Amino acid sequence: MEGGGMLLAVSLDISNAFNTLLWRRVGAVLEYHRVPPYLINVIRDYFRDRKLVYVDRDAVKTERLMSGGVPQGSVLGLLLWNITYDVVLRTDLPPDCNVICYADDTLILAGGKSWGEAVARANQATARVVRTIRAVGLKMAHHKTEATFFHNGRHGAPPKVRIRAADTPVEVGTQIKYLGLHLDSRWAFGEHFRRIAPRVERAAMALGRLLPNMGGPAETVRRLYAGTVHAMILYGAPIWAEKVVATRHLRDMLRQIQRRVTNRICRGYRTMNWVAVGVLAGVPPCELLARMYSEVYIRV
DSSP: OTTSOEEEEEEEOBTTHHHHOBHHHHHHHHHHTTOOHHHHHHHHHHHTTOEEEEEOTTSOEEEEEOOBOOOTTSHHHHHHHHHHHHHHHTOOOOTTEEEEEETTEEEEEEEESSHHHHHHHHHHHHHHHHHHHHHTTOOBOGGGOEEEEEOOSTTOSOOOOEEEETTEEEEOBSEEEETTEEEETTOOOHHHHHHHHHHHHHHHHHHHHHSOSSSOSOHHHHHHHHHHHHHHHTTTHHHHHHHHHHOHHHHHHHHHHHHHHHHHHHTOOTTSOHHHHHHHHTOOOHHHHHHHHHHHHHHO
């Protein structure tokens, strides 16, 4: 994009990912990474003879041998998943293509100097990544695959095209959702905040009923409750902070939501000035909090 080109982003979804990772594949990957044999034997012994016991619809106790799934809720589960799924990151991809993985959330980026070149490379890269995922023994949820262009606007609006994820055609849309963020083609984040606003509004209103202006919890408790709403608003702040600081309607949208919480902290009326409410509550505007988190992220 910096060179005047464009990127086609493809988000892949793994069907029931953590429960379907085959144990035999885990053992093979541990050997590939030259993990000491005694540790491999410990892990194999951990998985050996595991059964799923349940009562079926006829009230009959049934047992089934298990052959896959990583232990969720433990450090071992994440480690085994990462070391096995690492093969996806090592997939041989076409030029100007990359794959990003966070747990099972897989994002393919295909660059090109034209729309057609980006689409062609995305098709090739997606086919190779899907082939690798299947080789690990995992299945794709193709109906959840999303794709969109990232571009700087110099080449006009992107064309309406489709790519192929294995044998499934996927229409390239105007946005995708990745790791909880709604990413549009220009990274404007307007759609992201429009989508999260109703959910945050509901949370703020629910907290408002717990925090009446007359009586109710002390200020320390009110700040604790307010922190839950701020956490929802500020998710992914290092990514969108600069855009919000520079875009007035996004700032106004966030301040409107934030005001519900700050009013309850300082027990203020709805008619109070926004600046006064922020000062009395001791809460900076969301765009400043987002910039702070962005600076901390960059330094770390």
